[in-house]
Amino acid sequence: MIKDNKLVQAKIIERIEESASFAVLGKAKELEKQGEKVIHLEIGEPDFNPPESSINALIESLRRGETHYTTAQGIIELRKAIAEYERNFRKIKVEPEQIVITPGAKPMILFALLAAVNPGEKVLYPDPGYLSYKSLISFIGAIPVPYKLDKSRNFAIDFDDLRSKIDRKTTCIIINTPSNPTGMIHTPEELKEIVKIATENNLLIISDEVYSRIYFDGEEHNSILNYADSHHNIILIDAFSKTYAMTGFRLGYGVLPKELVGAVVKLIQNSFSCVPEFIQRAGIVALKEGEEFISRMVNEFQKRRDKIYSILKDVEGIHISKPKGAFYFFPEIKVNIDSAEFAKYLLENYKVALLPGDAFGENGKNHVRISFANSLENLIEASNRIADGLEKLRKERGLRA
Structure with missing residues (x-):
């Protein structure tokens, strides 16, 4: 509609929330424009080429x-x-x-x-x-x-x-x-x-x-x-x-x-x-x-899943379980910081992009989503960066009661 000579969007659009995935991707892309190398764990997209x-x-x-x-x-x-x-x-x-x-x-x-x-x-x-x-x-x-x-x-x-x-x-x-x-x-x-x-x-x-x-x-x-x-x-x-x-x-x-x-x-x-x-x-x-394509892709995803888990499972400040399907971890962050702030902290300080769990609902509070649809090399580097970030935050803020 037009109001005071300005085009105003319809109220029905207010019912739709912005995609958290693309919002984080946008912030990561801004950092990349500044010359930073960001490891992308926020988007749910296989990094393989189609058959x-x-x-x-x-x-x-x-x-x-x-x-x-x-x-x-x-x-x-x-x-x-x-x-x-x-x-x-x-x-x-x-x-x-x-x-x-x-x-x-x-x-x-x-x-x-x-x-x-x-x-x-x-x-x-x-x-x-x-x-x-x-x-x-x-x-x-x-x-x-x-x-x-x-x-x-x-x-x-x-x-x-x-x-x-x-x-x-x-x-x-x-x-x-x-x-x-x-x-x-x-x-x-x-x-x-x-x-x-x-x-x-x-x-x-x-x-x-x-x-x-x-x-x-x-x-x-x-x-x-x-x-x-x-x-x-x-x-x-x-x-x-x-x-x-x-x-x-x-x-x-x-x-x-x-x-x-x-x-x-x-x-x-x-x-x-x-x-x-x-x-x-x-x-x-x-x-x-x-079928052969699916088998190869899933085998690679499992290798990546297992490697991330081996790096993060004993890190103090995170509780992580192995997913049984898809290509996401959804660990609980035990450090005294909310998930949105933690995701922002990791992106700005460690150049790792992931999604805050409360973007997926109230019951995702204190969790983050980590996509392992990226190369094994990048996932190892990202996991080590996450571990370093958690260690620094644990010393600064302590663990959640």
């Missing part, structure tokens, strides 16, 4: 002239490939008609909420949890309600807290496994309990599983779809960004109850129209030929 076969498929598609509009739901070849992938990986039967292609997972989360949740209804989301959940819930006019992940039990769901948050306005619950930011995974018992609670309270489940292929120590992915007799109230969201290091391709998908497909397609038609066909062609090849 070469997917890059070639994209180029070949461009050369074939596949550069025009295509169907809003996604090309049938990709949806069939995803259906086959789901049968092989998650062991679930999915029809191509249930699958909708989006530019990454975030639009799918937004469109799922828009299609299924009314303004004024309540949506449960994990705390600590992915930065965008709260903003997207607020943006559609719904009420974001955090439920606790219990830090004393490796961030397992606190079901007493979750049940206490449900009332007649609650219509949806978001789950995320493996978890961003904690790197922990939900057990079959937790997922069964979520199914039970959702059934008892007529809740829609949005299951964010974008880290579904990044597991360590022989752990295997548990999808909530494997523990539900019916999938009529479950939306599965996955993407190619983390699995195949294809973040810049912007390619994700949802597996939806058939009743919601038309609504989501309508939203796509009236927003970005479609995901480019050449991007979708790259996705098909990734699904069919990417």
Whole structure:
């Protein structure tokens, strides 16, 4: 709107919070402009190049002239490939008609909420949890309600807290496994309990599983779809960004109850129209030929995880556990300093960029998120810098009671 001859942004924008990841990245980039070398542990992006076969498929598609509009739901070849992938990986039967292609997972989360949740209804989301959940819930006019992940039990769901948050306005619950930011995974018992609670309270489940292929120590992915007799109230969201290091391709998908497909397609038609066909062609090849790539990437992530842990596990002033999936540590800082100030201190004094835990919710207080999507050499250097910073702060400020 125009007010006093000045353009004023719409009030709806106030519902959306700035991404902490990109805010820290911006500050780190400013230091780099000044000639400083910053080690980036703040962004959740694999530092690998995508599979070469997917890059070639994209180029070949461009050369074939596949550069025009295509169907809003996604090309049938990709949806069939995803259906086959789901049968092989998650062991679930999915029809191509249930699958909708989006530019990454975030639009799918937004469109799922828009299609299924009314303004004024309540949506449960994990705390600590992915930065965008709260903003997207607020943006559609719904009420974001955090439920606790219990830090004393490796961030397992606190079901007493979750049940206490449900009332007649609650219509949806978001789950995320493996978890961003904690790197922990939900057990079959937790997922069964979520199914039970959702059934008892007529809740829609949005299951964010974008880290579904990044597991360590022989752990295997548990999808909530494997523990539900019916999938009529479950939306599965996955993407190619983390699995195949294809973040810049912007390619994700949802597996939806058939009743919601038309609504989501309508939203796509009236927003970005479609995901480019050449991007979708790259996705098909990734699904069919990417298993070796995933294995190599995950093995490298595990080496990095183990090295960071070996450096920081005995450092006084930090309590760190090995994540079981994704590529994040979420340690508790025991020094007498809040997590935002600690992150600022490390960036300014030790040139290490990481994220304060309270950016992920109240239950992330006194924690920080450390991404190990960087080279082993940089991660060793960053871990030693973190240890040095903690030692200096411990001497200056002491440990938290």
